[in-house]
Amino acid sequence: MATFWIRFSCDGAEGFGTVEGEMVSIHEGGMFAGSKATGEQVPLSDVTLLAPTAPSKIIALWNNFHALAAKMSMSAPVDPLYLMKAPSCLAAPGATIPRPPSYAGRVVYEGELGIVIGRKCSRVTPEAAGDVIFGYTCVNDITAADLIAADPTFAQWVRAKSFDGFGPFGPVVAKGLDPSSLTIRTVLNGQERQNYPVADMIFQPYELVSRISHDMTLLPGDLICCGTSLGVGTMKEPVNTVEVIIDGIGTLTNGFVQ
Template identity: 35%
Template structure:
C-alpha cells in the first residue's frame, strides 16, 4: 500500500493512495484515530488487516482536490544521510572538489536538518543571498517502522516500514567552503520528500529500483539502487550499533551520478527550474525552484 499525508480544507490527514494514483482515501473514515503518519507507522501492524479489508469501501477523494504534503512533514529527528554511496557519483564529486577519487572504506554519514519537509509540487527556496550553486540529488529514502538498536544485517528489513523519494538539495559552494555537509545541505526547504510512502511489502529485499532526475524535462540522473556501494542492511545495521533508530526515522541512502556539479561546466539550478525526482515503484516528486 501507499500512504500519504494530505491537506483538505485546512485539515491535515493521513490517507491511502488509490491504485491508479488518482485519488486518496481518508483513514478517518475507518474511525481510526490517526492524525499523522508517525502514528500510522507505530500502529500499522495492528491496523493493517482492518485497512486491507475496508479500504475499498472508503470514499475516494480526487487527488486534484487535496494538497499532498511530505509524508512526514515534520520529522522528529534530523534526517540521516549517507554521501558518496554510488561509485560514479563519488567520482564526479572528487573531480568537482579537485581531489583524487578513492573508493570509501566506510559510509560517509551526516544529518540533514529538516524543520519542515517540502511536499510534492512545493517550492525549493533558492537562497540566492547565500548560494550560487544550488544542486539536486534524487535518493531512495527509507522510513523506519519501529524503534530498534543493535540490528543484525538480516534483521534490517523487518525494521523498515517503507520507502519514499527524497531530493537532497545541496548548496555546493557552502558545502565546499565549510568542508562538511551540515550547513550546505540543511538550509530551510532543502528536503523535498514524497509524494507518499510505499510499504516495504511492495518491493523485493533488497529493493533494486531505478532512480531518475529530470530538470526542465531533461534527464540528468539515471541509475539503480543495485549500484549502492553500501547497501541498506549494511548501513542501517551499522548505524543501529551505536544509536537508537526510532519509528518514523528517515534515512536518505545516497544519490547516483548526474548531479549539476558533475557536468563540465557545472549546471546548477536557477529560479523557475522544475525538478522531477523519480523512483521506480513509488512515483515522481515534482518541485520548482523559487
C-alpha cells in the same frame, strides 16, 4: 504488491492514508502502528500532499555509489559516511523552493532513494533490518554546493544541506517494495540528468539501516537518504523544475526559483 502511503491536508485538517489509483483511503490511528482504514475515501485531487512523514532526523549518505566513487577517484568507505539534515528543511511534494537569501552560490539537485523507518530500533542486524523499514520514497537532497568548503577550517555540510526547503521527499512512501531492482532518474527542466541503479550502492538499504542503528537509535518516520550517483548538477535557470522518478514509487516534483 506495494501500498502507497501519504500524509495530506484537506479542509484545514491533516490526515494520512493510502493511495489507490486516483482515490485516497483515509486511515486513523498511527501510520506506523495501529493504523486502520476508516472506510472513507476522497479524490487525490482534493487533498494537498505533505511530506510523507515528520522525521526526528534526516540522515544523508556520502560516497555510497561505486560509479561516482570511481569518477571522483575515491575508494569505497569501510563504514557508511553520512551527515545530518535539519528536519526543518523538509518541503512537501510540489512545493516551490526559493533561493536562501543568505547564500548566492550554486544550488544543486541530488536525486536519491529514501528509506523510511517504521519501528524504533537500535543495533539491528542486516537480516532484521527489513522488519524495521516502513518503506521507500523519492528524495531531492538539495545542496548549497559552494558553501561546503567556503571556510577552509570547517566543512559546512549541515548548513549547506539544511536551508529551509532543501529536503523535499515523497510523494508517497511505498511499503512492501523490494528496492534492489529500482532505478533513480532525475529530470531537470525536461532533460534527464541522472539515471542510476540502486544495485550500484556500496551499502545496500538493509546494511545501511543496520550500520546506522549501531550508531544511533532510529525512530518511526526517520528518513535515510541513500546518497546519489553520477549526474548531479546546478539549477541555473530563474525558475527550475526538478523531477526525481523511481518507477515503482512515483515522481517527486519540486520547483526552485533564484
